[in-house]
Amino acid sequence: MAKTIPISLDVMGGDNGAEVVIPGAEIALVRHPDIRFLLYGNEKVVLPLLEKYPRVRDASTFHHCDVSVAMDAKPSQALRQGRWRSSMWRAIEAVKTGDSAVAVSAGNTGALMAMSKFCLRTMANIERPAIAAIWPTARGESVVLDVGATIGADAQQLIDFAILGGAMARALFGVEKPSIGLLNIGVEEVKGLEEVRTAGRLLRETPLRSLSYAGFVEGNDIGQGTVDVVVTEGFAGNIALKTAEGTAKQIGGYLRSAMSRTFMSKIGYIFAKSAFDRLREKMDPRKVNGGVFLGLNGIVIKSHGGTDAEGYAAAIDLAYDMVRNGLTDKIAQDLVHYHRGRFADAAPTPEGDL
Amino acid sequence: MAKTIPISLDVMGGDNGAEVVIPGAEIALVRHPDIRFLLYGNEKVVLPLLEKYPRVRDASTFHHCDVSVAMDAKPSQALRQGRWRSSMWRAIEAVKTGDSAVAVSAGNTGALMAMSKFCLRTMANIERPAIAAIWPTARGESVVLDVGATIGADAQQLIDFAILGGAMARALFGVEKPSIGLLNIGVEEVKGLEEVRTAGRLLRETPLRSLSYAGFVEGNDIGQGTVDVVVTEGFAGNIALKTAEGTAKQIGGYLRSAMSRTFMSKIGYIFAKSAFDRLREKMDPRKVNGGVFLGLNGIVIKSHGGTDAEGYAAAIDLAYDMVRNGLTDKIAQDLVHYHRGRFADAAPTPEGDL
Incomplete structure (x- = not known):
């Protein structure tokens, strides 16, 4: 047994x-x-x-x-x-x-x-723990960490988070060598946080056996599922997570009000109910309930x-x-x-x- | 004339x-x-x-x-x-x-x-410029700044951003005394960035004539339109903006695939087309095109x-x-x-x- x-x-x-x-x-x-x-x-x-x-x-x-x-x-x-x-x-x-x-x-x-x-x-x-979230994406799911345990992180701590999140992605998704990206910003003038740049350099210079480093990713890459693991310090990670939750709720609200506005749209809703049920299931925050302390x-x-x-x-x-x-x-x-x-x-x- | x-x-x-x-x-x-x-x-x-x-x-x-x-x-x-x-x-x-x-x-x-x-x-x-974005919310629109001009900001710079964003909200929305919130994280252990806490204290102690300070807001408050102006430094602000864009795109993708999956859902789509058009218009990123350098x-x-x-x-x-x-x-x-x-x-x- x-x-x-x-x-x-x-x-x-x-x-x-x-x-x-x-x-x-x-x-x-x-x-x-x-x-x-x-x-x-x-x-x-x-x-x-x-x-x-x-x-x-x-x-x-x-x-x-x-x-x-x-x-x-x-x-x-x-x-x-x-x-x-x-x-x-x-x-x-x-x-x-x-x-x-x-x-x-x-x-x-x-x-x-x-x-x-x-x-x-x-x-x-x-040195410091992280909270990892499972983020539903257009391609499946990704691990995002840290989403609020630790404000700020130096390059070494970001690499620690990459190792921790990579192990979680291996355990969760069954991929042998998860891809990981460092969350950064896309405005060219400022190439992002120095800690993030240093972590990126270190990951390029000494690749990790268990991970495939994919470079910087931006906020919009998270929902697209560009990488299996998104690494960031906890302030930006928490704001990204809550912003995505807020946006999903906001669009859900738009959708509900649009579908109940006219007689025709209500009929349309009845016909497409199974599609909406599927969508609701897909967006159900209960499905991905659980922050993992790593x-x-x-x-x-x-x-x-x-x-x-x-x-x-x-x-x-x-x-x-x-x-x-x-x-x-x-x-x-x-x-x-x-x-x-x-x-x-x-x-x-x-x-x-x- | x-x-x-x-x-x-x-x-x-x-x-x-x-x-x-x-x-x-x-x-x-x-x-x-x-x-x-x-x-x-x-x-x-x-x-x-x-x-x-x-x-x-x-x-x-x-x-x-x-x-x-x-x-x-x-x-x-x-x-x-x-x-x-x-x-x-x-x-x-x-x-x-x-x-x-x-x-x-x-x-x-x-x-x-x-x-x-x-x-x-x-x-x-x-001291430093900011880029302000107009963010569509469940209640209308809000001004969010900085979304990428400046990484990191001290308390005084955050207050400068509050003044700049407040003036923009007055010009744009016609409100006399816009409400402003400082973007922070909700995990209790860490009460957020020190600069943000200091800025919050200063705004409570010496209120600005042109603004009504509403305290800290979290990522999910942005889309809900909790305040007229959301103030943050540029790294987190940029990540919030791009994450929201990515989430909207992701949900749009879910919706499209759900509506085209079955014969019934396709019929439902036809009936509800005007509702979907309205939704699309609401989510159209072209409508709110324009970052304002302040x-x-x-x-x-x-x-x-x-x-x-x-x-x-x-x-x-x-x-x-x-x-x-x-x-x-x-x-x-x-x-x-x-x-x-x-x-x-x-x-x-x-x-x-x-």
């Missing part, structure tokens, strides 16, 4: 907490019966719900936690009040102890990142706080895929290889840039 | 140069018969075209220029080869001499910005290089509106008022932070 996949859930996280998490776990479990959940939450809330979802109950171990991190808690506050004992902390800690292969939380991003950093620590040779000693998935059960299930699916496809090992291999290459190339003095 | 509006055109700029510029000028002239054009370009190309467009010919003075700036010319190269004598330079120079009220070019952005800076210089008290001693409008006559006419319309609504005066007034306020508040020593 295939090994089961242990996934820890912060059941209290998210705008609707357990009411979304447990039904979401049920949906994911139907798709992946080999998941075993480690549930962390308040027993008064969770146990009655589990009675309604016996499938989840039977596939889970439940751990009571007194504390739940509030959705508006500041990271420092969340750490102070929630360390060691909150459902969020303990879901992450299960990854650290090895009881769980991956943690999922719909709790607030700042708190989740602060706790994940504190509990799991960054990997050797990785660069820590363990994988944590952040679900949208306001998602529903279907969206939460998508975040669990993503967690599952990451584990099944060996994301952690892939990252470790790529990092070892990269740093071995740097050792080999470096001057043989111990003071060399290792 | 109302005063005519003199507009100088770099007829050779753009992927298709005069072939687009002259017909575009014709379209704009029909809408605004009070425009007088100053045309700069190569006589061999332009004069035969003017024979085909007598309306433009009769409303223009033509100035032959030997040199045209190539679309792929580097800014330094463009300056070296094109200063004093290229069609691009001379269209800008006409603004400096006062012969023209505004210059329009579809030439390459880097060269156009370099020449505009060199020829017009930045305004007193403005902060220089004169207004320069950059048209998309690859636009057609209709798009070029939209850039001329924008130039016209800016002049008719007194953009330059509004900027000057707002700047004077802002700096007077700072004088009044400053310590009475001449060494004060003026």
Whole structure:
């Protein structure tokens, strides 16, 4: 029998907490019966719900936690009040102890990142973590990182992000050598951020075994799916992600109002309903729910706080895929290889840039 | 009789140069018969075209220029080869001499910005120019700046951009006190760029007469039209703009493929054709063609290089509106008022932070 996949859930996280998490776990479990959940939450809330979802109950171990991190808690506050004992902390800690292969939380991003950093620590040779988003494109999906963990990034950190995102693309898309691009701007006068230019030069000079460097990409390339992995620092990445979400919503609004404006267009809508359903599915933000925290000693998935059960299930699916496809090992291999290459190339003095 | 509006055109700029510029000028002239054009370009190309467009010919003075700036010319190269004598330079120079009220070019952005800076210089008290885009939103239109002139901006420069963008919004939308927001990221851990936080604090502490400061906005707020003016430094602004363009294109592609997939959806398309036409019009990038260079001693409008006559006419319309609504005066007034306020508040020593 295939090994089961242990996934820890912060059941209290998210705008609707357990009411979304447990039904979401049920949906994911139907798709992946080999998941075993480690549930962390308040027993008064969770146990009655589990009675309604016996499938989840039977596939889970439940751990009571007194504390739940509030959705508006500041990271420092969340750490102070929630360390060691909150459902969020303990879901992450299960990854650290090895009881769980991956943690999922719909709790607030700042708190989740602060706790994940504190509990799991960054990997050797990785200075700063990144949040990777899966971006639906005209050609399929791409990985975009960082979308908000880290403001600013020097050239080395951008290369770290390239390695991390490349490993994720290999795990997720099954491509052997994902293409990666550095996000930059197209105005000729300013050839972009210096850090981005330096990272580009380094990637050209010493190619990575696991990646195919495709050069600079611009904002419009992301949606076109020009590359498998788009690398940027977190400020621009976050703004790109939210701008795309806003634009999709805006166009959805235009479309709805256009289709309901005249009698003819309403009839047209009825005829084309299956096409619109397909379009809606394609643009459904729940489908790609899940920011992946990379660069820590363990994988944590952040679900949208306001998602529903279907969206939460998508975040669990993503967690599952990451584990099944060996994301952690892939990252470790790529990092070892990269740093071995740097050792080999470096001057043989111990003071060399290792 | 109302005063005519003199507009100088770099007829050779753009992927298709005069072939687009002259017909575009014709379209704009029909809408605004009070425009007088100053045309700069190569006589061999332009004069035969003017024979085909007598309306433009009769409303223009033509100035032959030997040199045209190539679309792929580097800014330094463009300056070296094109200063004093290229069609691009001379269209800008006409603004400096006062012969023209505004210059329009579809030439390459880097060269156009370099020449505009060199020829017009930045305004007193403005350190760096910005490019402002008009962004179609769910509620109408907003001004977004900077979208690529300047990478990075300190707090004072962001406030300068707020004043410039606010004056443009007043000229364009006819609102008395436009709302402005500073683009920032929503991840709680990192409260955003320090420069942005400082600018926000300054705007709260010493409100501007001409603007209503609405706080931080995120990427998704742009398309929702949350504020009239979105202020950001040029790297993130450019990436936001191009990402939105890419997303719109991507969704347009989804929609087309969905509507042509089945017989029923094709029938639905026919019924709803007017709705789709309306949607297409709403999403037509030509409608909002024109980046406005702000902060220089004169207004320069950059048209998309690859636009057609209709798009070029939209850039001329924008130039016209800016002049008719007194953009330059509004900027000057707002700047004077802002700096007077700072004088009044400053310590009475001449060494004060003026």
